[in-house]
Amino acid sequence: MNDIASKVLKGDARSIARLITLAENSSPESTSAMKDIHSHTGNAHVIGITGVMGSGKSTLICELTREYRKQGLEVGIIAIDPTSPFSGGALLGDRVRMMELATDDGVFIRSMGTRGMLGGLTSAVYDVVEILDASGKDIVMVETVGVGQAEVDVIKIADTTLVVLVPGLGDAIQTIKAGVMEIADIYVVNKADRSGVEQTLAEVESLVEIACINKDRKTPVLTTISKENKGIAELIDEINKHSDYLKKSNTFEAQRRKRYEAELVEIIRKRLMNFIFDESTFKGKVESLIDQISKKELDPYTAAEEILGRILK
Amino acid sequence: MERKIRVLVAKPGLDGHDRGAKIIARALRDAGMEVIYTGLHQTTEMIVETAVQEDVNVIALSLLSGAHMTLFTDVTKLLKEKKMEDVLVVGGGVIPEDDIPELKKAGVSGIFGPGTHTETIVKFIKKNVKR
Numbered sequence: 470m471n472d473i474a475s476k477v478l479k480g481d482a483r484s485i486a487r488l489i490t491l492a493e494n495s496s497p498e499s500t501s502a503m504k505d506i507h508s509h510t511g512n513a514h515v516i517g518i519t520g521v522m523g524s525g526k527s528t529l530i531c532e533l534t535r536e537y538r539k540q541g542l543e544v545g546i547i548a549i550d551p552t553s554p555f556s557g558g559a560l561l562g563d564r565v566r567m568m569e570l571a572t573d574d575g576v577f578i579r580s581m582g583t584r585g586m587l588g589g590l591t592s593a594v595y596d597v598v599e600i601l602d603a604s605g606k607d608i609v610m611v612e613t614v615g616v617g618q619a620e621v622d623v624i625k626i627a628d629t630t631l632v633v634l635v636p637g638l639g640d641a642i643q644t645i646k647a648g649v650m651e652i653a654d655i656y657v658v659n660k661a662d663r664s665g666v667e668q669t670l671a672e673v674e675s676l677v678e679i680a681c682i683n684k685d686r687k688t689p690v691l692t693t694i695s696k697e698n699k700g701i702a703e704l705i706d707e708i709n710k711h712s713d714y715l716k717k718s719n720t721f722e723a724q725r726r727k728r729y730e731a732e733l734v735e736i737i738r739k740r741l742m743n744f745i746f747d748e749s750t751f752k753g754k755v756e757s758l759i760d761q762i763s764k765k766e767l768d769p770y771t772a773a774e775e776i777l778g779r780i781l782k
Numbered sequence: 783m784e785r786k787i788r789v790l791v792a793k794p795g796l797d798g799h800d801r802g803a804k805i806i807a808r809a810l811r812d813a814g815m816e817v818i819y820t821g822l823h824q825t826t827e828m829i830v831e832t833a834v835q836e837d838v839n840v841i842a843l844s845l846l847s848g849a850h851m852t853l854f855t856d857v858t859k860l861l862k863e864k865k866m867e868d869v870l871v872v873g874g875g876v877i878p879e880d881d882i883p884e885l886k887k888a889g890v891s892g893i894f895g896p897g898t899h900t901e902t903i904v905k906f907i908k909k910n911v912k913r
Contacts, residue, residue: 482835483834483837485835486835486837487837489837490788494786553811553812556811556813556814557786558811558812558813558817559811559817560808560817561819562821564818564832565821568823568824568828571820571827571828571831571832572825572827572828572831577835578832578835578836579836580818580836582786582816
């Protein structure tokens with residue numbers, strides 16, 4: 470077995486960190502390690518945490534982690550923030566709310582930029598979940614970027630998805646219901662000490678009523694005040710109940726299968742795009758096709774067919 | 783293979799002035815780096831453990847309390863203990879000229895005082911990053 474892979478399996482923090490970097494950079498070195506660790510994965514419960522900007526996702530994760538640590542469980546956290554499409558840089562600030570976890574050996578936190586991916590995640594997130602899982606973490610939490618309406622990719626990777634809301638969103642809930650409001654396994658109304666909490670609860674609950682007709686599980690709606698550690702134990706109970714539900718209703722395997730499908734598609738997409746747009750064999754051809762499209766000598770569909778034809782022949 | 787420089791921007795000790803650190807964090811982001819910002823009141827252990835988990839290439843420390851001789855060198859010492867000398871350490875804040883040689887000897891490769899152009903820091907990091 471690959472050296473870095475065997476160290477990851479032993480839970481060595483520096484090897485975990487280094488392998489994540491290699492995976493993020495799509496380095497060939499990471500591929501052989503990822504192949505080695507896959508058979509050691511599948512034990513961690515993956516929790517996706519998504520919600521609008523400023524809803525308190527990071528603080529909630531910090532409190533959940535403290536609670537899990539009291540139960541003796543080890544936790545991995547992936548905190549994603551947006552990469553600037555202009556500079557390629559990113560300011561990753563989720564750790565500010567998690568600093569008290571920084572020196573706990575049973576917690577591993579990694580901040581990641583989206584690096585051009587839409588949907589609220591980053592391309593390497595599948596790898597990072599596998600790495601943390603293989604390293605022995607019992608719980609892996611994935612914090613998405615602050616979402617608007619369409620960033621729903623987190624359900625592809627999470628066993629349990631939390632959608633975090635705050636009082637005072639008002640009619641905004643109506644506008645976001647088409648995307649984000651369809652993906653929750655549990656709704657969390659955080660900052661519940663703020664005014665307007667009753668109205669927000671009522672709106673979410675009425676949405677749930679309609680959405681869960683004819684379903685065997687009604688999506689629970691919980692309130693939390695992360696800063697005062699209120700509602701956290703109850704939230705963990707609900708997460709455990711959801712995990713039991715997945716296993717009893719035989720949806721667990723189906724859901725995991727979807728994750729691996731998404732991961733496979735992502736690996737192929739990345740390799741294919743790399744092959745077409747970055748490898749030297751194709752690069753010149755692609756450039757000249759784009760020139761032809763600009764000059765109206767060629768249409769984009771014919772150009773695409775030409776590129777695909779070269780690969781598929 | 784796509785590589786990005788990852789920088790940890792941290793404020794050690796009890797100093798509550800984070801404006802400089804935030805400006806540096808933004809400037810490094812705008813230069814295409816991934817900046818992990820951790821906020822105020824970091825202990826040496828927090829800074830080094832975060833550097834491990836985030837696998838950063840650079841640690842940028844900011845301090846205006848006057849305790850840089852102790853706090854900056856504590857970080858470089860712990861890095862040495864953990865055999866992480868491949869992490870570039872730079873520091874900023876109000877640091878007297880006389881202290882600079884000793885800080886450099888202790889492993890703080892770049893010292894940037896008030897009035898430094900952010901471009902200077904970006905260039906320094908790009909040139910001196912060790913891996």
